[in-house]
Amino acid sequence: MRRMLTGLILLGTATVLLSAPPGTDRAAGPEPVPLNPPCGVQAFDKPNDAGQAITIQWQASPDEASGLVEGYEVFRAESPEAPESLWVRVGYVPYGFTSYEDQDVPRNGVDYYYLVRSKNQTQSAASGFSNPARSSEQWFNTMRINALVGSILFVIIVVYFISMAKRGQHLFVRRIAGLTAVEEAVGRATEMGRPILYVPGLSSITDVATIAALNILGQVAKKTAEYDTPLLVPNRDPVVFTVAQEIVKEAYSEIGRPDAYNHDSVFYLTDSQMGYASGVDGIMSREKPATNFFMGMFWAESLILAETGAATGAIQIAGTDAVHQLPFFITACDYTLIGEELYAASAYLSREPMLLGTLKGQDWSKAVIYLLLLLGVGLSFLSPGIREFILNLLTVG
Amino acid sequence: MIKFLSRLGKMDRRIVFILLLAAILIPLLFSIRQRFYVDEATRRLYDYVDRIEPNGRPLLISFDYDPQVAAELDPMARAVLRHCFARGVRVIGMSLAPQGDAIGEAIVTQVAREFGKKSGVDYSYFGFRPGGTIIMLQMGVNAKRALPLDYYQVPYDSLPMMQNVHNYDDIAMVLSLAGSTYPYSWIIFAGTKFRVKVGAGQTAVMAPDNYPFLQTGQLVGQMGGMKGGAEYEQLICDAGYYHKPDVASKAMSAIAYSHLLIILLIVLGNVGYFVSRRLEGRK
Amino acid sequence: MSTNIWVWIAALLSLCIFSYLYKDNPAFRFAEHLFTGLSVGYLIVLYWNNYALPYIITPLADKRWITLIPMLIGMMYLFRFVPKLNHLILIPIAISLGFWNGMSIPLTIEADVLKQVQGTMINTSMLSNIWHPQNGLAVGLMVLVGVISTISYFYFSREHKGVLRFSSNIGIWFVMIGFGATFGYTVMARVSLLIARMQFLFTDWIHLIK
Numbered sequence: 001m002r003r004m005l006t007g008l009i010l011l012g013t014a015t016v017l018l019s020a021p022p023g024t025d026r027a028a029g030p031e032p033v034p035l036n037p038p039c040g041v042q043a044f045d046k047p048n049d050a051g052q053a054i055t056i057q058w059q060a061s062p063d064e065a066s067g068l069v070e071g072y073e074v075f076r077a078e079s080p081e082a083p084e085s086l087w088v089r090v091g092y093v094p095y096g097f098t099s100y101e102d103q104d105v106p107r108n109g110v111d112y113y114y115l116v117r118s119k120n121q122t123q124s125a126a127s128g129f130s131n132p133a134r135s136s137e138q139w140f141n142t143m144r145i146n147a148l149v150g151s152i153l154f155v156i157i158v159v160y161f162i163s164m165a166k167r168g169q170h171l172f173v174r175r176i177a178g179l180t181a182v183e184e185a186v187g188r189a190t191e192m193g194r195p196i197l198y199v200p201g202l203s204s205i206t207d208v209a210t211i212a213a214l215n216i217l218g219q220v221a222k223k224t225a226e227y228d229t230p231l232l233v234p235n236r237d238p239v240v241f242t243v244a245q246e247i248v249k250e251a252y253s254e255i256g257r258p259d260a261y262n263h264d265s266v267f268y269l270t271d272s273q274m275g276y277a278s279g280v281d282g283i284m285s286r287e288k289p290a291t292n293f294f295m296g297m298f299w300a301e302s303l304i305l306a307e308t309g310a311a312t313g314a315i316q317i318a319g320t321d322a323v324h325q326l327p328f329f330i331t332a333c334d335y336t337l338i339g340e341e342l343y344a345a346s347a348y349l350s351r352e353p354m355l356l357g358t359l360k361g362q363d364w365s366k367a368v369i370y371l372l373l374l375l376g377v378g379l380s381f382l383s384p385g386i387r388e389f390i391l392n393l394l395t396v397g
Numbered sequence: 398m399i400k401f402l403s404r405l406g407k408m409d410r411r412i413v414f415i416l417l418l419a420a421i422l423i424p425l426l427f428s429i430r431q432r433f434y435v436d437e438a439t440r441r442l443y444d445y446v447d448r449i450e451p452n453g454r455p456l457l458i459s460f461d462y463d464p465q466v467a468a469e470l471d472p473m474a475r476a477v478l479r480h481c482f483a484r485g486v487r488v489i490g491m492s493l494a495p496q497g498d499a500i501g502e503a504i505v506t507q508v509a510r511e512f513g514k515k516s517g518v519d520y521s522y523f524g525f526r527p528g529g530t531i532i533m534l535q536m537g538v539n540a541k542r543a544l545p546l547d548y549y550q551v552p553y554d555s556l557p558m559m560q561n562v563h564n565y566d567d568i569a570m571v572l573s574l575a576g577s578t579y580p581y582s583w584i585i586f587a588g589t590k591f592r593v594k595v596g597a598g599q600t601a602v603m604a605p606d607n608y609p610f611l612q613t614g615q616l617v618g619q620m621g622g623m624k625g626g627a628e629y630e631q632l633i634c635d636a637g638y639y640h641k642p643d644v645a646s647k648a649m650s651a652i653a654y655s656h657l658l659i660i661l662l663i664v665l666g667n668v669g670y671f672v673s674r675r676l677e678g679r680k
Numbered sequence: 681m682s683t684n685i686w687v688w689i690a691a692l693l694s695l696c697i698f699s700y701l702y703k704d705n706p707a708f709r710f711a712e713h714l715f716t717g718l719s720v721g722y723l724i725v726l727y728w729n730n731y732a733l734p735y736i737i738t739p740l741a742d743k744r745w746i747t748l749i750p751m752l753i754g755m756m757y758l759f760r761f762v763p764k765l766n767h768l769i770l771i772p773i774a775i776s777l778g779f780w781n782g783m784s785i786p787l788t789i790e791a792d793v794l795k796q797v798q799g800t801m802i803n804t805s806m807l808s809n810i811w812h813p814q815n816g817l818a819v820g821l822m823v824l825v826g827v828i829s830t831i832s833y834f835y836f837s838r839e840h841k842g843v844l845r846f847s848s849n850i851g852i853w854f855v856m857i858g859f860g861a862t863f864g865y866t867v868m869a870r871v872s873l874l875i876a877r878m879q880f881l882f883t884d885w886i887h888l889i890k
Contacts, residue, residue, distance in 0.1 A: 071450065092450045092453055093450075094448040094449075094450065096448075101566075103566040103567075144786070144790075146794060147786045147787075147789050147790045147794065148786065150786075150789040150790075150793060150794065151785050151786045151789050154785070154789065155785070172837060172838075173836050173837065174836055174837070174838065174839050174840065176836075272712075272716065274712065275712075278704060323606070323862065324602055324603075324862060324866065326859055326862075327859040327860070327862055327863040327866070328863075330856070330859060331863075338855065339834070340834045340836075341834070344836045359836060360837060363835055363836055363837040364837075366831050366834070366835055367835070369793065369797060369831065370828065370831055370832070372797055373797055373800060373801065373824070373827065373828060374828070376797070376801045377801050377802055377824065380801060380802075380803055380804070381804060384804065387803055387804070390801070391798060391801075394794045394795075394797055394798040395794075395798070396589075396790045396794055396795075411701070411702070414701050417871075417874070418878075421871070421874060421875050421878055422878060422882070425875070425878060425879065425882065425889050426882070426888065426889060428889070428890070437813065437814065465873075466869075466873070467876075468872055468873045468875070468876030468877070469869065469872050469873070469876075495722075495723055495726050495727075496719075496722070498726065525726060525730055526730070527727070527730040527731050534783070545734070584791055585784065585787045585788060585791050586783075586787065588791075589787050589790050589791040590787055600869050601865040601866065601868040601869035601872065602862075602865060602866050602869045604865055605858070605861055605862050605865055609796055609799065610791075612799050612814070612823070613795050613796060613798065613799035615791060615795060621865070622865065622868050622869055622872055623868070623872035623875070623876075624868065644876070644879060647879070648872065648875045648876070648879065651871075651875045651878075652868065652871060652872065652875065655871045655875075656867070656868070656871070659867055659871075
């Protein structure tokens with residue numbers, strides 16, 4: 001009987017032990033510390049938008065510093081007393097962020113409440129409710145006034161200078177150093193009795209660089225007409241070809257030597273990029289021009305052209321706004337018009353009001369940026385307040 | 398010796414080609430591995446993708462490139478996709494370059510297969526969308542109108558993962574892979590106008606153009622050239638998202654040796670140039 | 681060796697293109713023309729499926745007649761072939777130019793001018809971290825001097841004399857260093873393309889690299 005009793009007691013103890021809730025009697029480890037929620041949740045209408053957006057901000061959970069928080073979930077409800085099922089999860093941001101923009105607010109002009117939960121793989125903790133916030137739409141984005149002022153200023157400057165140039169007022173543009181080389185190059189070809197090769201780029205007529213190249217071609221053609229030097233102008237684009245032909249013809253007439261104009265000096269080669277490059281290479285090796293001009297837009301063929309030209313011993317003058325091809329031209333040519341210098345050279349030579357006005361407009365815009373930078377840097381060292389003010393002035397919302 | 402040096406400047410280009418071929422092939426054939434550091438711009442991109450919520454807002458990858466530059470950009474695309482799929486981040490694929498259409502499809506389906514991901518659920522590929530910047534603008538207003546059908550002609554509304562994607566607000570980041578100025582257009586027409594985060598994968602030729610935007614934070618991060626791809630491969634391997642480095646990492650030793658050769662040739666060429674100029678001067 | 685016919689075609693065409701390194705030859709020409717033809721064919725199909733079908737034919741078939749307006753404006757480009765009506769081509773050009781300028785000028789001013797000016801301004805917070813590669817004072821100063829001097833090089837309304845001459849001389853140094861960096865990157869780009877082709881030939885085609 002005693003044995004039976006002892007057995008029952010033992011069995012009972014074992015059962016109690018086994019059925020005890022985990023973490024009470026067995027003391028396997030310390031109880032996990034509950035995660036701290038974020039606090040100070042605030043909600044407000046997103047300013048300067050088309051409505052249906054509310055910005056929510058909060059203070060990070062103190063546990064973020066110890067790396068316990070993975071991110072924050074943002075919930076929205078129409079009433080702070082709403083049951084849990086009515087709180088809609090509107091978004092998630094990883095740790096490090098303390099704001100979220102709810103872009104899917106169902107209705108404008110209705111109050112909504114928000115709460116934020118800090119979260120990791122096993123736990124989450126909810127903050128208190130935010131203040132009520134309602135979204136609304138605005139007609140005008142005041143944060144972009146600076147961009148508007150900048151745009152208007154830029155347009156006014158350019159239009160003003162174009163109209164000045166059209167009215168025939170003298171606009172000073174300094175002489176580009178490379179242009180002196182153009183004259184020398186034509187003279188050299190004349191002395192050597194060899195032709196001049198002019199490549200007006202590989203792009204179409206819509207490219208500004210091509211237009212600049214054609215303007216410079218006009219001036220070069222005038223010089224060749226004057227000295228009676230043969231001119232070769234191979235083309236890739238059919239429209240550019242027609243325009244180039246007209247320009248050269250006109251240049252010869254202007255100088256008073258229409259008879260010297262050779263109809264075959266401006267010709268069409270091919271539309272294929274590399275086909276064109278090898279065609280021009282062939283001309284350079286056969287005709288051995290004294291001077292090569294590469295003006296306009298170029299792509300991967302730039303080095304192929306300039307390298308072959310250098311090998312034939314010609315003087316080479318290049319000009320392009322293709323930033324990636326400029327290094328090749330600079331290494332392989334005697335003189336290179338870099339980027340805007342090409343436009344400036346073309347405006348300087350042609351005195352075309354549109355080009356001249358735009359160039360002057362750009363110069364003035366550069367002067368404005370220049371002043372803004374110098375003033376900004378100078379003043380920002382005076383006081384942090386001024387620095388903030390200038391940065392805000394430049395920030396577009 | 399002086400004669401030899403002066404001749405260096407006029408070395409036959411075919412000798413240069415053969416030397417370059419050797420500098421590339423030897424490290425590849427003998428599987429020589431090269432250690433390389435990870436650039437800050439790539440790390441910033443990686444860190445951003447690493448913090449996108451799994452199964453949350455998707456990442457948009459735009460395959461804005463043609464086959465000519467696929468060698469540099471394919472490894473980047475694969476590495477980023479592996480990173481996303483390993484973390485459970487959803488991906489939207491599209492292309493603004495006509496020939497990027499098929500390239501994107503091949504890469505997305507290959508990596509999706511590796512991770513057992515389903516089209517329409519874990520990723521959606523929309524193929525070529527004509528219009529360039531127009532598409533970028535339209536996406537900011539109504540993504541469904543910009544991408545009405547996916548690559549397999551499934552309507553937008555029938556793709557479960559696209560249900561909550563209305564415009565850029567529902568996209569975690571736009572990553573433009575390109576050999577041209579598409580990332581710049583994304584910065585202007587998506588980043589600046591609609592305030593979506595923009596990242597870039599660029600060919601080495603175009604990569605320097607974007608440094609001003611990295612400095613100002615207009616670009617989240619950037620992978621530049623094949624090295625950028627190799628760096629991303631390295632980062633996902635180090636983090637355990639993928640088991641082995643891919644083609645770009647394998648190519649790094651060939652890049653290193655060929656660069657050394659080119660530096661050597663530039664130095665020799667210059668020495669040759671100055672020596673021959675001096676010789677001519679004496680004459 | 682690969683047994684895949686497509687790998688063989690790709691490999692042989694690659695070799696045809698590489699043969700140009702020796703000199704121009706019919707194999708190179710063949711591959712080049714094949715590529716040109718293929719891309720034209722590919723583009724026609726792609727543009728038909730992606731432009732004509734979804735933006736013109738389908739909407740018209742659905743009787744969405746509003747499509748006719750942009751379609752007609754677009755078709756005005758074809759007046760280029762009618763010499764007498766050539767001037768009408770200006771209408772679609774004016775519409776698209778107007779749209780693009782309106783769209784891009786404010787955005788470009790914001791992204792390229794305001795943001796960049798903001799990024800170029802050095803500030804007192806940089807003093808605490810002089811050598812940081814991104815936000816340090818040294819880098820900040822270099823960027824500032826670079827921007828100011830380069831702008832002065834590309835300033836055409838004054839002769840380069842005095843301060844402007846000094847500043848623009850520094851500017852051209854920055855420009856040249858920038859070109860050097862671009863050149864270096866370009867070398868990497870071209871070498872990468874070659875490496876990838878080698879990886880294809882020796883891995884996918886003749887299986888020499890594992």
